């Protein structure tokens with residue numbers, strides 16, 4: 001990236017932090033560290049108005065948070081000591097981030113320690129500028145800002161525009177960016193060198209928010225995959241690390257089994273009610289919901305806050321759990337997980353996302369800490385307990401049983417595609433011809449013997465069964481069309497992928513796969529929302545989980561319940577880009593993430609001679625996407641197949657990519673699809689990787705054999 005752009009972005013970031021009350025001196029070193037960690041990928045840092053940066057600053061500050069009796073000294077020191085700078089050392093202390101490689105080959109974001117030093121110029125963090133989350137006294141007359149991460153982040157997010165609903169039109173989003181001003185430009189001169197940090201922002205009493213979402217939670221034993229709990233087979237292992245799992249508790253039953261990173265705490269809901277109040281209101285005996293540890297009483301008292309904070313921190317460093325195993329065992333026995341596999345029913349109950357208010361749902365968004373000090377004791381938790389952040393009808397948990405990477409690298413969850421900027425995706429009822437919809441239908445189109453007009457695309461036949469599965473014949477055809485061997489390619493004369501490469505690089509079309517489309521009924525149709533010809537647009541209905549794969553592929557997606565053949569699993573959702581925009585992103589390196597998340601919507605590129613730039617569309621799930629982005633590749637015998645589906649527009653330029661099962665899939669099986677990669681073709685737009693699919697017919701096996709031979713010789 002050109003230095004000036006880099007500088008401008010740095011200024012904007014620092015400025016944004018300043019608006020939150022973080023001085024330049026505080027923000028700058030953390031920003032530098034994040035840039036290192038994310039390989040100068042600004043998209044991550046700028047996402048959600050620099051949420052990652054704010055999180056990281058809060059984390060580093062919390063780690064520096066002095067004990068109450070140190071506060072006075074720190075402030076007194078302000079005028080007596082030279083400003084200290086931070087440097088990395090191996091000893092425990094306040095944290096920053098660093099990258100480490102695991103045996104698996106994955107690169108992990110880890111905390112690196114910072115300690116005061118006056119030697120190098122990484123940045124400054126004078127004690128007076130660390131935001132304190134305790135009840136501070138300000139001996140030197142400073143106004144001490146008291147902010148919570150939640151307060152800050154919600155103020156950060158307040159001007160976000162929301163994106164889309166599941167069946168609605170694609171919405172073009174624009175996130176507010178911090179405008180550069182002259183003051184910021186002056187600061188440009190000092191980004192990268194140390195300066196005297198600014199004074200903290202003065203805060204009023206109203207700014208001091210206490211609306212922490214602190215739920216009731218029960219720790220589950222380690223070693224049980226999130227989403228699966230069979231109380232009869234629980235192994236109560238000693239606490240080996242910091243990662244645990246908890247339940248999402250509703251008034252009547254446990255909704256989900258979720259992962260967490262911090263300690264067990266008992267606290268109030270975000271309405272400010274206590275656990276006891278909520279339990280009383282919901283009619284669930286408190287002891288049945290949560291077995292309070294002996295710590296309960298001391299956590300409730302304000303005097304104990306310091307103790308709790310210290311205990312939380314100690315435990316975060318790996319020392320024994322706050323709640324006894326016995327307490328945990330009782331808690332587990334007192335609860336029925338909604339996600340259990342038992343011998344009798346062999347069923348996993350749906351992990352529906354709660355729709356109700358605080359009154360009837362106590363959200364255990366991972367074992368949330370009691371107060372703000374503890375909130376920032378964890379690594380940034382982008383997704384809390386549901387990676388879909390409530391955007392799907394199902395809660396989608398995340399679990400890593402192999403290393404300490406708690407969540408996948410940052411991305412923003414969207415349940416349906418969103419136009420990035422120039423893509424021509426414009427839905428209008430007028431655009432849908434009467435022959436392309438079933439205006440005169442009513443009820444469920446599938447219950448009538450004569451197929452409706454929406455089946456024109458599929459030869460006058462509905463492709464779905466009454467159970468909502470893809471019919472055998474259609475599924476077989478899709479599998480065969482997608483199969484690497486049988487795939488039929490068509491070639492366009494003026495391929496949009498090639499034409500942006502510049503004159504020297506211009507190449508002939510690499511080919512586009514011929515596909516079979518599904519056309520679902522939609523708003524202009526007379527049928528109702530429950531019509532059997534509306535499957536994909538209803539969204540995810542099966543229990544899925546994002547998990548860390550054991551075989552080095554990074555994160556993956558799996559099912560927590562058995563899936564029948566022909567079942568719709570999820571859509572591949574991302575930003576809708578023109579192929580030019582995708583090319584520009586690739587050239588700029590903003591898509592240089594370790595994994596590739598782009599797909600072409602190229603099914604119809606050959607049918608028009610002069611396809612306009614804005615009509616040659618792609619999906620990029622690198623920064624915005626849904627669970628579809630975690631589906632890994634498997635050569636030949638993948639259990640998912642990708643099918644193009646359209647409902648809002650029948651023009652084949654824009655459509656949805658839906659994943660259906662190619663066979664019965666067992667609970668806990670990883671969901672995979674064949675990306676169609678030719679591992680020998682290095683010019684292919686999909687960046688090849690060393691395939692670790694494990695299939696006995698892996699197409700990359702020749703290459704890996706060759707490599708081994710080369711190494712051996």
Ligand SMILES: C[S@@+](CC[C@H](N)C(=O)[O-])C[C@H]1O[C@@H](n2cnc3c(N)ncnc32)[C@H](O)[C@@H]1O
Pocket residue numbers: 408552553554555556594595596597628629630631632633634689690691692693
């Ligand atoms: C759409 S992403 C899948 C999710 C990804 N594993 C993650 O951690 O976010 C595609 C990327 O995953 C990795 N991947 C997928 N299938 C793989 C396979 N069979 N072997 C090795 N890496 C794979 C590659 O890095 C690929 O670019």
